[in-house]
Amino acid sequence: MALLGIGAAMMTSSGMGIIGGTLEGKLKNRAIAIVGGGQGIGFGLGLVCAGFLCDLHRGWRWIFVVQACLGAIFVLLGWASVPAEGERYNRALDLPGASLCVVSLLLLTFSLSHSQNVGWKVPYIPALFALSLVLLAAFIYWEHIAEKRGDSVLLKIGMFKNKQLCAFFVLMFAMWWNFNVLQYLSTVYFQNVQGLSPVKTAIRFIPEAIADFVVNVSTGWIIEHIPGQWLNMFGILTSMTASVLFAIINPAVSFWRNAFWVTVLMTGADTIYTVGSLYVLTSMDAQSQALAGGLFLTFTRLATSIGLAVSSAVATAVSRHQVLPSSLLRGYHAAGWVCFAASCVGLAVNVGALWGIGLLVAEEREELSEKA
Structure with a gap:
């Protein structure tokens, strides 16, 4: 899946x-x-x-x-219909940003969906939820710093202006x-x-x-x-x-x-x-x-x-x-x-x-x- x-x-x-x-x-x-x-x-x-x-x-x-x-x-x-040439993103993959984003969203989704089965009183549910928010904040901060340095980014924070x-x-x-x-x-x-x-x-x-x-x-x-x-x-x-x-x-x-x-x-x-x-x-x-x-x-x-x-x-x-x-x-x-x-x-x-x-x-x- x-x-x-x-x-x-x-x-x-x-x-x-x-x-x-x-x-x-x-x-x-x-x-x-x-x-x-x-x-x-x-x-x-x-x-x-x-x-x-x-x-x-x-x-x-x-x-x-x-x-x-x-x-x-x-x-x-x-293969038959998509144009062969187009605008290309000519920078390296933002691996730290991608890792932070994927892990934070996985933890967020898991904690919210699993909470309906076991409840919020089980210690690992609020812990994983809080960790997902911390990692999500870290992802946004990393993308902001990387964009200011001119490095490759997964998410352009500047577009949110x-x-x-x-x-x-x-x-x-x-x-x-x-x-x-x-x-x-x-x-x-x-x-x-x-x-x-x-x-x-x-x-x-x-x-x-x-x-x-x-x-x-x-x-x-x-x-x-x-x-x-x-x-x-x-x-x-x-x-x-x-x-x-x-x-x-x-x-x-x-x-x-x-x-x-x-x-x-x-x-x-x-x-x-x-x-x-x-x-x-x-x-x-x-x-x-x-x-x-x-x-x-x-x-x-x-x-x-x-x-x-x-x-x-x-x-x-x-x-x-x-x-x-x-x-x-x-x-x-x-x-x-x-x-x-x-x-x-x-x-x-x-x-x-x-x-x-x-x-x-x-x-x-x-x-x-x-x-x-």
Whole structure:
């Protein structure tokens, strides 16, 4: 699983850099939107296929066979389509920074996720959590010193002088907390509360995959005509609505009257993915776009890890570790309100720090940067 994560992270960062360095204007907008839409299609197809495979005898193993085959196909497609030349980072790898970053995030994720099983009273949980924060602070300090010396760095601290860029990172963290945790909560709700099989659970996510694709592709076209802050607001409000609907969801009510709207409305957050990705790519020079894009998406992964750990801990505490469907439902409702709180943070960031970002058309932003 770690290798799968490493591969996905490498492709994501390099993909953002390639899009930013080789495409211009409206084509760049639409390429980012298609990337997001492809994630929605992949999510839906993956769930359906995995659901059918899990219902087969030892079928879950074939999920990884399918992934390996897809990986081989993508290698060939990349070899044939990715430009041979582009902007290159011509410095050495920042090994101390990479080591500090990896160890601190591993300890942070482990302590938060494992705490819901053993609690915070077990001595090693708070100790590892505190150590992760110390190492994370050491990583930031190391990167700051290395950048001042002109050495190679994993993270350019100087990019955080752009307050709107920092605000986008926070916005993405808050909204992806909401989005990914709601996906997880919906899955366990279907299976643990309603008692559905993996196949029936997967089928209920098909509307989300369709909505995901529509939202992403539509955003790629309308982003040239609607200011970014309003697109962000659409994503935030739909996510907030999805959170509230899940926080009061009733298993006795039909899928089409409540859970359907949760799965569809949560995809509004994908507008923020497109707006944020385009803002990052058009705010950085060509050599820094892959780094900034990778950092942008790292925040989404951190939001998923931390959001799942915190929300699961809340759900477990409210359900009092009981496994009865009624007890689990109370915990899931509480976790839904946690997601709503995360969306409220996103709303505050958008109104307070990102209001007025305007149209995100690449050529216009480059002209503004040159004039500045």
